[in-house]
Each structure stands twice: as C-alpha cells, then as structure tokens.
Amino acid sequence: MATALTILVVEDDPLQNEVLCTFIASNGHQALAAFNGSDALARFSEVLPDIVLIDYDLPDINGEQLVAALRAKAERWVPILFLSATHSVEVQRDCLLAGGDDFITKPFDYPLLAAKIAAMCRIALLQKHIGEQNEQLSDHINRAKQENEAARYLYDRLIRSQHPPPEYAQHYVLPAEQFSGDLLAFNVGPNGHLYWLLSDATGHGLSAAISLIPVTQVFYSMTSKGYLLNAIIGEMHKQLRQYIPAHRFVCTLAIELDPDRNSLMIWNGGMPDALLTNGEGALHRRFCSLHLPLGLQGASGFDNQVEQCQYPDGAILFACSDGLPEARNTSGEEFGTTRIENVLLGHDGPAEMATLQQRLQRFLQQQPAHDDVAMLWLRLPTSRAMPTSHNAGAERQRLAACEWRLRLSGLQLQHLDPVPLATEWLNRIGLAANVLGTAHTILVELVNNAIDHGLLELSSALKEGEDGFSVYFAARQQRLSELRHGELKLDLAIEPRFDRWQLRIQVTDSGKGYDVAALREGPVQSLTAKSGRGLKLVHQLSDEVEILPTGNACIAILRL
Template identity: 35%
Template sequence: MKILLVDDSLEDREQAQRELSRRGHEVICADNGGRALELYRKSRPDVVITDIYMPGMDGFALTQAIQEVAAPQWQPVIFLSGHRDEALQVKALKIGADAFAAKPISGALLDARLVVIQRLLTLQRQSQQRADELERYYAGEERDKKIARHLIERLVNAEKLNDPAVRHWVAPTTTFSGDLVAAARTPGGTLHLLLADGTGHGLSASINVLPITAPFYAMTEKGFGIDAIARELNDKVRQFLPPDRFVAATIASVDFRENIVRVWNGGNPEPLILNPAGHAQHVFESRHVPLGILDDAEFEAHIEAQSFVDGDQFICFSDGLLEAMNGDGHGFGLERLASSLVNSTPEGRLEGVMAGVREHLGDRQAHDDISLLVVTCNSRQFPTQSSSGAGTAAAPSHQNGTWRFALRLSAIELREIDVVPLLLDLVAKFRSTREVSGQLFMVLAELFNNALDHGLLALDSRLKLGADGMSAYLAERERRLALLEEGEIEFSIEKLVATGKAWLCVACEDSGPGFDHLAVMSKLDSPDDKPFGRGLGLVRSLGSSCEFNAKGNGIRVLLDLANVAGTQ
C-alpha cells in the first residue's frame, strides 16, 4: 500500500519507515501537518499514519483536514502516540481516526492492522466501481429514455390531441406509458379517436402500441372508416409484435354533423355516452377481443353506432382506471367512476375523475397505466365549410391542365373496398385539388352513401328514428350489403378550366331506380330535426352547382378551385 507517514521526530519517522518498507509498502514521509496535507493532495495515499503532537498543525487538525479532502470516500488514519491516555484515544476516534499504534512501532502489530484496513479498502474500491458502473448505466439509461421518449412523442403525434373537442388524461406507472391516446380529424371533419392499452407496463408496453399509431393517423387522414382502421391495426399488431403481445383498443368516430358516435371496442372497458348531468345515456358493448389475437379471416370489424344530442359527452378509458387499487385492496371501480362523473360539471368532468382516482389511491402508486378520453359532443365542433359562391366567368372546358378519371364498381367491389378514401387518394395526386380536400371528402362521402344506401340497398332513412335507430340502420345496411349480388356505382372526377377559373367536377351514378329529386331538394330549406335528409343540403352548400339527371340516379357537383388553371 501507499502510506503517508507524518512525524516531527526524525528518529521515530525513520524507524517507522524502515518497518513499513520492509513489509513492501511505499512510504511517503512528512515532518509536519502542513507538509503532510500538501503531500496528501498530490499523492492520495491508501493510509495515513500520523503522530498526534506536532508543532503547527497537530495530528487532530491534520486528520480533520484530510477527511474533508477525502469526502465522501473513506480515508484510513492511524494515530501514533507514546501516551496511553484513554480520553486521548476517544478524541482521536471521534474526529476520524481508525486505529491507535504505540511508539515505538511494533511491526507485527501495525502490519495486522494494515491487513484489516487493506481488506476494507478493497471492499470500498469494489463498491465504488459498482457505483461508477451503476452511474454509467443510469446515465446511459437516461440517454436511451430521452431518445425513446422523443421518438414515441413524434410517432404518437401528441399535438393532434389539442383538438378543441378532446380532453385526455394519461397517468403512467413508470416513465413510459403502455396506454396510448390519439385523435385526428378526417378530411370531412369527423373526429377519430384511439385509446390503446398495450400488454405489460413501461417501455416494452409503450413499444407494443407504436405499430398502430402511424396507420391510425394515415388512414384517418385519407378518410377511412374505423372498421377498416381496426382491421389494419389488427394486422399491424400481428405483423410486428411477438405472439404473446396484444393491444386492447377502443377506436371511435364522432360525427358532429350527423350527431353519431361509432365505436369498435376490443378488450377495453365499455365506453359511455353521458348526458350533461353525467348519467350514462348509452353503454357501448365490449364486443371484440384485443388487436393482434385473431388473423384477418377471423377478425370481426363490426362497429356499434349511437346518436347523441348537443351537450352529451363520449368517454372511454383503460382498465387501469377501474383497477386502480387503494391501500385496502379495493379498485376504483364503476361505482366510484359513476359518482365522479355525476358530481362534476361537464367542463370539469375530466378533472373530477382525476381527483376521484387520486383521492382513492391516496399516496399509493397505481399498479397499471391509466388513460381517459372525454369528448364534448356538440354540432358546433363540425368545421363548417362553404363554397365560394362565385359565378363562372366562362363555361368550363377541356384544355391544357385538365384531367379526368372514372371508376365503376360492381357489387363485389362495393362489399370489399372502402371507396371514398380510394377516390380521395387518387385526386390528392393533383396539387390543385389539395385546398378543397375537406369539401371533396364530404361530397364524395354523401354521394357514395346515397347511391349505395338508397340507390342499391333501398334503405329507408326512417329506420334511423328512435334511440337505437342508428344502430338498427347500420345493422340492416350491413346485412343488405352482404347479400348484394347486382348493381353498380360509377364515379367520374375531372378538372375543368375556363379563363382564370378552375373547377372540380364530381359525378356519381348508380344503377338503382332513382328518386324524385325535385321534391326532395325543394324541402331542404325547411327546418327539420330528423337524423337524416341533411346530406344533399350539405352537398349543395359546398358546390357552386349541383345537378341531377332526370331519373334521379345520377348527380353532378362542381367545386370551385383556386385560380390555378395552369397547374395539375
């Protein structure tokens, strides 16, 4: 070991140095406390052996100074003294001495004490090495977490949760949450929601939900329905995650124009529609298994639909909310949730549930991630859009910068293809149409739904009347579509230009019998609170012109484009 020997007596110092050197130790000598402290700072010896009484800085003062320099590490100090005063020894031990050795030094006795000290120093070094390794590991973990957190935030696209209709709460049990909440609008203004709960907790659970974020946003942006989105997300979970990993998910759409909530729920607790007082007006069943369990052939994409009135709220949550356990082993449960909802205002409903959960938990940490989405259902949340109303400067014509495509779909394709996103994706390839993508989506959706529901399936909109009317209507639509053997729908979309102006011409024709469009269009301006019959009015408000063929099974709508007649 490296030993700092401090003694003002030359004779005692040389005798001690010989004893220590003979036993293989490296010895550094000092004749006073000041010089010893200087040497200590430079050489950092393993052990300090010092006399007590020295001129200037004595052994007590030197030991205190050395311990301050060495802190927080342990620095062994042995005191040398010709005195055997017990009080002196107690004082030395209190200020940081580890052992006492009598003068003149007994080599064998001192050596035994040094062996013990060396053993303790070895343990200290090993402990410090482990502490350093843990510190490096922790620093690396923090760097990895920072990168992972940045990546997850980017993939989750958290800024889209700033939608004015949406409020949310996510409370992870660790740094990373296995629960995911996401929200985005379709081109037509319908709000899509995703609340996903990955298997497990922490980073691994957070990774479980990542494969479903990008397709959720991409398909919503293209206008796909939540049934198609659910099927795609199921495929992504099966494609990317191990067989023992799955994702419980609630996928919902809130149509603020039609006042309808549609839900696909797989493995999460049952979502609710609340009235302004906080009472459940409708409970959506948990019909499906979580994403990633069934293959595509077995997967069931059936959705449940329910109408709402302005002022209602839609809420969905993960099982972590209900299972949050207090010190008595009781979960938060549906009863406490219902109490929190009823005892809070619509504006403070999210905070009311949060406060209820925190009061229930006390100072305990929930054992599972908690997530909650609250959506205010109000028709004012629908982004109203209207046409420019500008008259045509000249008749539209086919000239440079124009294009046209048509798509005819038979019964087989109508059963299998989500038509509106397909058309929207084709039109989006042309730069000049991007400013009207929202209007175009709504026009395409209305024209297609009218052609399919009424032209080919002969559905009666009066089925939508009543508390469960929308669910009954959609169930009958699904049944008739599955049985459809004949019938066609043809879309054509073209860009027309005239001097300084451009239009998008959207035409839709079905092979059905048609209807008395003059009678229907004449009633559009009459006030009506029925949950149907508003689609054609919306189409008329969005287009600069809206014309039916004589039979009523074909319609042509012109949408104004910006003054970009020279662009594609």
C-alpha cells in the same frame, strides 16, 4: 497480495518512517513517506492514497487537525490508522472521534500492525469497489437519462397531433412511470369528422409507450385521409402484429364523431365501459368491450366491426383506461366503477372530470398509482350550420387538367374504401385544404348513397325509430359482407370552365338507380333528418348537381 494498495505514512521520525515504509513494501504495497502535516497534505493531493497512517504527535499540526484536513480533501472515504506512543484511552477515543478508523501504539507489534493494515486493506478495497460501482452506476444513470430524453423527444413528436384538443373535451393522464403506457390522441378528418383514440398498452413505462407508436402513426395518417373507423382499426391491428412482440397487446377505444348527423361510432377492444349520458346525468348507452385488444389474435379471427348510434344534443361521453377503476389505495381497495358512475350519473358539466381527479387523489392518499390512468370527457358537439361557400378564403392554386378513375367490384368494396384514395389524389394535385374538405364530404355522401341504396338496396326507412340508426348500420354491415356482385365507378377530373378550373366528381353504381322524376318532385329533406340528408347536403355544397336519367349516377361540380 492480490491487489497492491498505495499507503501514505505520516511520521516525523525519519528512522521510524523508513521502517514503516519498508515493512509496508514487504507486504506488497506501495508506501509514500511524509514527515509533517504540510508534506502529508501535499502528497495526499498529488496521489489519493488507499490508506493513511498518521503519527498523533506531529511538529506542525496534531493528528486530529490533520485528519479533518485530509477528510476535506478526499473525493472518497480513505481509512486512517493513528500511530502514537501514548497508551491513554482518552487519546485513542479522541483519535477515533476525530475521524480515525483505528489506533495502534508504539513500539509496534508488527504482526498486529500487519493485521490492522490487512483489515484496512479489505475496507479500502471494498470502498474502492463501491466507488467504481458508483461511477458505473452514475454513468449508467446519465446514459439512461440521455436515452430517455432522446426517446421522449422522438415519442412526443411521433404521437403529437397537429390539432389542439377542442374546448368541449377534457382529458387527464396520470403516468405510473416517466413514460405512460396510456395514450389519448385526437384528429380531424377532411370531412370534419372528429376522431379520438384512447389506448392502454401492456405494462407501463417506456416499453409500453413504444408499443403505442404504430397505433398513433396509423391513427393520424388514416384519419387525416378520411378512412372509415373499422378500416383504421384493422390497419392498427395489422401493424401491431407486425412490429411488437407476440406477448404484448394494446387495449383500445376508438371514437369517430360526425357532429352534423349527431352520429357516434365506437370500437372497444379490452377497455372499460364507455358511458354515454344524455347531458342531464341519465345513462343513454353503455359501450362495453366487444372485442379482444389490438395485436392479440391473428388476422383471420380479428373483428373490426364498430358500434354506431345517434346521440342527443348535449350528450356526454366518458371513457377511461383500466388504471382508474383498478387503482388501489394503501389498504388494497380498488377505486372501482361504482365511484366513477356515482360522479357521472346524476351530474352534469365539466366539473365531473375535476371531481373524479380529486376523488382519485384522495383515494390514493398521495401515493403514486400502480398503473397508468387516463380519462376522457367529451360533450359531444353538434353542428347545424353548413358552409354556404366551399371556396371562401381559398388560396389560389396552380392546377392543370387531369383525371383519376377507379373501378371496384362488390368483393373489393368489402375491404377497400374508395373515398380516402380519391381524397389523397386530390390532395396531391394541390387542392386547397378547405376545398379538399368540401370535396371529401361530397365524395362520402355520393359513395355511401351508391353503395347503400344502389348496390346493397337498403331502405332509409330502417333509420326510423329510437334504435333505427344502429339497425340500419348493422344491416349495412351484414349486406356488405355478403356482396359478391355489382360495381362502383368513381371518376374525378380537374377541367377548365370558362376562365377558371372546376372539379368534376361522378359516382356510378350498377344498381337499379333512383326514380329520377320522383326524386325531383319529392319534398326537400332537412339537414337534421335521419334519411334523405345526403343528397340535400351534396346540393348545398356543390355548385352544380346532376343525377343522370338512369338514376344510378350522380355528378357534382365544384368551381375552384
């Protein structure tokens, strides 16, 4: 016998009990003797046996009652073989109905008894093996649950935004498993730009969710520092190529909103079309996927160029992961883009999201989605009121005189944005958050003016017309990629001024410069104009502004 089992013999006849125990031991098993029901229950509790042999007629309890008591005590199923001197079919039936597994009559046919015990042994061994597997499975489930809880705790904190979603936004995520491979993230830049990220990693579940961590870390870090969207996309791609397996990738739709200019920038890599409507149900623009997903190709072939346009007041932007149009019902039919566009086009208002969710649930017929689903609905914000005082409510800061200087060549400007570097330095020396945001906005305007008009010699007249903003942005990207000469200088200084500190920002380019006299005599531009708005904004945010006589350098002063 390969495995010795423990067999409990419950027989009130001492001689018969001893014979059975000897017979069991001769077959390689351990026998435990009990002579009545009370003794059997005590021995059963002390050592849970693998098999029990029970005499049907015991002095203190009948066999049927004892089986019920033993079954109540057992932590697992134990085979029970009834022993009886009666040949009555009714008795055998009653024993089996009471919970017994087999029956043998006295006097015993010992070869038959050995065969029945052997059969019980096989069942007991199988039950024991199943029990061990169940324990292993239970341990595995508990460990997996603990690991999932730890992973969820860490994951939620890694992807969580410091900013709650604004009231103009609605979002919906339906995971196919405990962890979603779809992600919606939101952040606010130091200059008030609003960033959204909708990502869909390969597959679903924990393995997909892990692939999103490098993306979210880059997103929150770089948007907080005010990096341009194309630089953020490029760094996301780089991090994914470095940290996730080659066969995995992340489809991504990245959005940057400038509500003061009604400006929208989008990068779509592998996601379904994003739809921009005019707020009255008419399609204004469709943002198709123009790029491969993040992490799918080498750095040399990766394209991080974004699309840019101006949006009308009241415009609505809708985006989703492929889990929505590709959701299938029990008949195998896909939800499709037509159903989505029927809701979005010709309708207006936040009810569109609720309608889509309801139609998706009805379409799925209460069945779980086969893939993660994510939706984002935005009524794009506009802001006409600019702050009148950059330091209203600013906390007192302990500052010291210091300077920061940066010189960048034309080639370096193709891949390096100086504004986040300057903003990070200002943050580290202790500027208050509201002052930092104002300084960032001034830096963006002055640096963009220096690059666009000074080094690239772009005319603001390109912005006129329905698609003027897109034409201007495309021309900027083209000229910047061809820039080989020129220089940009950025000088920051914290310096004392009478009884308080001030921040001095100077941006200088090597271009031809403005006609300073004409600039001073020209009409004041509106904050909503497509051109000329940058310098107007700098004047409004700064305490002092000076354009040097050369026309290629501008100084802005912020009193702290």
